[in-house]
Each structure stands twice: as C-alpha cells, then as structure tokens.
Amino acid sequence: MQGRIIKSLAGFYYVEADGQVFQTRARGNFRKKGQTPYVGDFVDFSAEDNSEGYILKIHDRKNSLVRPPIVNIDQAVVIMSAKEPEFNANLLDRFLVLLEHKFIRPVIYISKLDLLDSIAEMEIIADQYRRIGYDFVLSQKELLPLLKDQVTVFMGQTGVGKSTLLNTIAPELALETGEISDSLGRGRHTTRAVSFYDVYDGKIADTPGFSSLDYEVKTIEDLSEDFPEIRKASHFCKFRSCSHTHEPGCGVKLALEKGDIWQSRYDNYLQFLSEIENRRETYTKTIKRK
Structure with missing residues (x-):
C-alpha cells in the first residue's frame, strides 16, 4: 500500500492511506542505508489485519x-x-x-x-x-x-x-x-x-518552538537567491559574481538607492553574508590545522 506519514512518536510511524491510519515501524534496512522516515513522507508499507505494519520504501522528497x-x-x-x-x-x-x-x-x-x-x-x-x-x-x-x-x-x-x-x-x-x-x-x-x-x-x-535559527545557506550565491528582491535586482549587476557590497555597476545597490530594496532587508543580507564568510574562514583554518 501507499500512504503518507502523518505522525511520528516513540519509534512508531502513523501512515494515512485510503481514509485510514495505520501504525507502522520502519524496517531495519533503513538504518543501514542511513535513511529515516519523517512526517510528510510518502511511503510504501505493508499492513495486515490486527498487526503492526512496516514501512518498505520512502519516496523522493520535494523539500525537508x-x-x-x-x-x-x-x-x-x-x-x-x-x-x-x-x-x-x-x-x-x-x-x-x-x-x-x-x-x-x-x-x-x-x-x-x-x-x-x-x-x-x-x-x-x-x-x-x-x-x-x-x-x-x-x-x-x-x-x-x-x-x-x-x-x-x-x-x-x-x-x-x-x-x-x-x-x-x-x-x-x-x-x-x-x-x-x-x-x-x-x-x-x-x-x-x-x-x-x-x-x-x-x-x-x-512544530517545536525555538529561540534561534541556523539557516542552511552556505554560499554568497545562494544567499543572494534567497532574498527575492535582491535576486531580481542582481540581474542588472555588471558582474555575475557580484556580492552587492562594493562592486561597481551593482544593480542591487542601485535598487537600494531608488528605494526598491528596503534598507533593513539589505542590512540583514550584509549580516548574513558576513556570517557565511566567517564560517567559511573558520572552516578553512580548521582544515589547514589538520
């Protein structure tokens, strides 16, 4: 059968299929493959009457x-x-x-x-x-x-x-x-x-609350893409690798001057950019010490 995991608790996965919810566990081979079922996963599973079911396959995810x-x-x-x-x-x-x-x-x-x-x-x-x-x-x-x-x-x-x-x-x-x-x-x-x-x-x-957030963006290019207004303005940058900080002919800086990009958002972009660069520098130094 095919269904979607709607709850995960204490090693059990509750799968919704055909208007019913089935209690299942994950087969041991998932652990060997380094895979873990998550809430939201579409899965193939077995389910027999009056017995515990087992997840057999996890389908590809669109995001996580x-x-x-x-x-x-x-x-x-x-x-x-x-x-x-x-x-x-x-x-x-x-x-x-x-x-x-x-x-x-x-x-x-x-x-x-x-x-x-x-x-x-x-x-x-x-x-x-x-x-x-x-x-x-x-x-x-x-x-x-x-x-x-x-x-x-x-x-x-x-x-x-x-x-x-x-x-x-x-x-x-x-x-x-x-x-x-x-x-x-x-x-x-x-x-x-x-x-x-x-x-x-x-x-x-x-979902669990938390008071801080470590985003998973690791490159300047990704960060630029993840601010929609900066992504749009960057098409007018003179240099493809523009970081939107000091380069001449920067479409983002021009949009900022025109008021098309909010100063607060740009300031946060610069802070996140600095954090990415600092993490990269720390990682490079760690690799060299090894």
Whole structure:
C-alpha cells in the first residue's frame, strides 16, 4: 500500500492511506542505508489485519526541514509576535531565507497585536514585505483561507503564541501552552511531537518552538537567491559574481538607492553574508590545522 506519514512518536510511524491510519515501524534496512522516515513522507508499507505494519520504501522528497524533521511541505506560517517577545525583523528574515532556500512558500503572521498602542508601524512593515511578494497577515480571518488545500507547518520563535494560535483555529488539537519566562524573556518549549492534522481543508503541523535559527545557506550565491528582491535586482549587476557590497555597476545597490530594496532587508543580507564568510574562514583554518 501507499500512504503518507502523518505522525511520528516513540519509534512508531502513523501512515494515512485510503481514509485510514495505520501504525507502522520502519524496517531495519533503513538504518543501514542511513535513511529515516519523517512526517510528510510518502511511503510504501505493508499492513495486515490486527498487526503492526512496516514501512518498505520512502519516496523522493520535494523539500525537508531538519528542525523540525518534516518533509514535503507546501508552505510555512512564520509566527512573529508584535510584543513579548518584541518583533524581530532579523529573525524573521532568517526564517524567510531558510524557507526560500527550501522552496517552501512563507506566510508571515503577527500575533499579540492587542499589546500595541497602535498598529501603524506594523502596517508599514507589512506593506514592505507584501511589496516583496510575501503574504503578511495581521488576523486569523486573513490567515484561514490560505490553509485550504495546502500542507502547512507553523513555526516561530519560542513564546510567540504558536500553540495558542493553533488551539484557537483548531480547538480539537488541545495543544499545551507555556507561560513566558520573565527571567529569560522567552517561552518554555511546550510542543513534544510533530504531527499532521486535517484543518480547513488542508493539513497543518505544529512544530517545536525555538529561540534561534541556523539557516542552511552556505554560499554568497545562494544567499543572494534567497532574498527575492535582491535576486531580481542582481540581474542588472555588471558582474555575475557580484556580492552587492562594493562592486561597481551593482544593480542591487542601485535598487537600494531608488528605494526598491528596503534598507533593513539589505542590512540583514550584509549580516548574513558576513556570517557565511566567517564560517567559511573558520572552516578553512580548521582544515589547514589538520
């Protein structure tokens, strides 16, 4: 039979097929091959009446996330809070770079708007990201239609209210929520497992929260590609290998001067570029010492 893994827990994989859910384990040969089934995988499996099934084959994946381990995703709702914790454009751009790199469509959702005296500044931020081409939503009413017919993961910094949002739009999930730690300024990790749920004619997944993100972009070329507005402007650069920092005839710097690229986004690009170069330099020094 063929199906899709919708839940992974304690060594068991729950596979949905033909309107049913089957409890399975992975064959030992997957471990020998260095393969691990993940939630979202399309698999071939065996299932006999009143017995445990076994996963026989994992089909090719269109994308994957390492943290959390989930695959074959259509889109990701990136939840950022307006306050407690404060909105962090740098962290948001890290999420967006990761998702662009993975070919996963981002949807930006802002929580805790009720804690702001005015949402005028947030509306300005929303307009900037919408100009780039991102869905940037400020209410559940805007969010819900975007879930239809999509496999969606919800992700965000710890404490932004991810589980609270999911409990509101899908009360049957009854996900555990945590208080914000005053001393740490972040929420406790509350999500324990990755699972798919059928909600609003699509599938959604709650995923573990985290307070930092290591994106997997390793080259200047990839980083340039993962900022859509920089990717677009780079076609007008004089040099194909332009880093958009100091080169003459840089289409990105021209677009920045014209206001077609937001200064905050460009500043974050420069920071991420510096991190990539520093990692490369550290790696090179380590190799030479060996």
